[in-house]
Amino acid sequence: MDADVIVVGAGLAGLVATFELTRRGKRVAVVDQENAANLGGQAFWSFGGIFLVDSPEQRRMRISDSLELAWNDWQGSAGFDRLDDEDVWASRWARAYVEFAAGDKRGYLCDQGIEFLPSVGWAERGDLTATGHGNSVPRFHVPWGTGTGIVKPFTESALAAAERGLVTFHHRHRVDELVLTDGAVTGVRGTVLAPDDAPRGKPSNRDAAGSFDLSAQAVVITTGGIGGNHDIVRRYWPERMGTPPKSMITGVPAYVDGRMLDIAADSGVRLVNRDRMWHYTEGVQNWDPIWPSHAIRILPGPSSMWFDALGRRLPQPYLPGYDTLGTLRYLRTTPEIAGYDHSWFILTQKIIKKEFALSGSEQNPDITDGNWKSFARQRVLNNKAPAPVEAFKQRGADFVVADGLEELVAKMNALTDEPLLDAAAIRRQIEARDMQVTNPFSKDAQIQGIHNARKSITERIGRTAAPHRILDPAAGPLIGVKLHVLTRKTLGGIQTDLSSRALGHDGLPIPGLYAAGEVAGFGGGGVHGYNALEGTFLGGCIFSGRAAGRALADAL
Secondary structure, three states, rough: OOOOOOEEEEHHHHHHHHHHHHHHOOEEEEEEEEEEEEEEEEHHOOOEEOOOOOOOOHOOOOOOHHHHHHHHHHHHOOOOOOOOOOOOHHHHHHHOOOOOHHHOOHHHHHHOOOEEEEEOOOOOOOOOOOOOOOOOOEEEEEOOHHHHHHHHHHHHHEEEEEEEOOOOEEEEEEEEEHHHOOOOOEEEEEEEEEEOOOOOOOOOOOOOOEEEEEEEEEEEEEOOOOOHHHHHHHHHOOOHHOOOOOEEEOOOOOOOOOHHHHHHHOOOEEEEEOOOOEEEEEEEEOOOOOOOOOOEEEEEEOOOEEOOOOEEEEOOOOOOOOOOHHHHHHHHHHHOOOOOOEEEEEEEEHHHHHHHHEEOHHOOOHHOOHHHHHHHHHOOOOOOHHHHHHHHHHHHOOOOEEEOHHHHHHHHOOOOOOOOOOOHHHHHHHHHHHHOOOOOOOHHHHHHHHHHHHOOHHHHHOOOOOOOOOHHHHHHHEEEEEEEEEEEEEOEOOEEOOOOOOEOOOOOOEEEEOOOOHHEOOOOOOOOOOOOEEEEHHHHHHHHHHHEEEEEEEOO
């Protein structure tokens, strides 16, 4: 045998599984279609948010959280409705994951040298119901180092294990087939791709240069999702979400292609919940792209005004930072606007300075580098927005700036094939909203949300701007942002039990086959159900990769 275990995919889930296996002395072959520069996969590029419950950071910010509250939020968001079939294991994974987030998740990461910013963000504020989707309290913990810092200790562990002879890397090896012997998975077979020294994240060639076979006692699939493959996204786009946009931009590198899902299915693996996906409506084109159609997601605070393609303010709960998939569904199923692939933010300089964050480790160099002084200069002492945000404002194809509303709307209309926006109609809506900020109370749901958010110390100091009139010249200039649908995650995938063993169509584990990370729906074939609470994707990779590694280390 070439190793005790073959791990297919050198992203975060695969590296965590490798970490757990090698710390127990097991030999691991790590196989990946990309070169060594891409070790860590798409997690390297992420903002790195981590969902934690009742953490020291929350308690210091006087945020009262609990396992019970978090589980109530998770169930309301997931909406598991296939409990006798596709959700039977997903729901069990969900409970185990929330217990992990309220238990030893933070300690597990801190043991790897990972530390967190003292502030806690409030992502996915929800659908404004106590029993529905959303986080009741802030739970989004950003690590020093962003996603790059989350990946780093597991990458370093794998490289150190390679020096000890416990890990062999097979870069530029594309798996095309699982090898089965007497019903058990005993290896992989595939194509050796031609050498390619493309930098991390850049597309690489798919030229065949040979073939390979590797054998082991078990195989772990950790190859990620479908976000880089728009054909698969369109194929499984759910009817409840209307029609997919004619044009989408891409939030992950091209190698996130979903190939291994169908390859696993060809070997009898059960795939579930493929109609559940997670795509963002606040995507903007990267002015300095790394991969094709490279998109950056705006992580907005609650104050920007959101308009559809025809210039109508979105109704609650479709507010910035509240309900990702609810907003996507509204934009794709409302008949008058479903034919358009964009929407708009209108905001002020005062809002962009405090409320705009950009997804991606490379868009947050102060946090990625762990530089406290730079962080303070950029985000606390600076009169402008952080430098990467200002760069998008000045150079991004989707950003326009003006001192007056009529000029702004004219520039916004110039970004579309036809002028759809009426400045007078937009002015009426903004003026009506502006009249709601003169009191500490309001009938406007968005203004209520701003007041609610600022009750949190974190939000008041660093995330939510003080209520002000959009048309107040002192808060300007005005900024318009054209928003696109950004492809990101699959929420379904390979069905697994709580040991990350891949299941067949009979519901029984396939001997020798495990799956973890996004390819397994982050656990069980869909731990999130229909909706995510954010900060749960890297955490799901860590939790399911750990489960696979520990289960195999015990079994072998």
